[in-house]
Amino acid sequence: MCVDHASGATVVVAPCHGARGHQEWILTEDKQLLAPSTKKCLDATGLTNGQYVVAKECDPKAPDGPFVHTYRSYSTKACET
Structure with a gap:
């Protein structure tokens, strides 16, 4: 499964x-x-439970950022942040 925003901002x-x-x-x-x-950029500013993350203009000062990227290798089961 992938993160997609082809249908607009959602x-x-x-x-x-x-x-x-x-x-x-x-x-x-x-x-x-x-x-x-x-x-x-992905943005979750002001969202509550049940609302969708949106794609909107990037804002490096967004209160709900920054994101932390965690990579998981399914072949080795190792995680890297």
């Missing part, structure tokens, strides 16, 4: 299609998750 988990695009995210130097295809 971010969803969807089956991976392998074409990157709206499912490609990079961790910026400001520790924000950026979608290079749209230049939008």
Whole structure:
């Protein structure tokens, strides 16, 4: 499953299609998750339970950031932050 925002600002988990695009995210130097295809970042500012994370203009000073990226290797079961 992949993080996708092809349907607009709302971010969803969807089956991976392998074409990157709206499912490609990079961790910026400001520790924000950026979608290079749209230049939008994940944002959870002001959300409560049951609301969706959105993709919007990047804000390195967002109160709910920065994100911490954890990588898990499924072949070795090792985690790296």
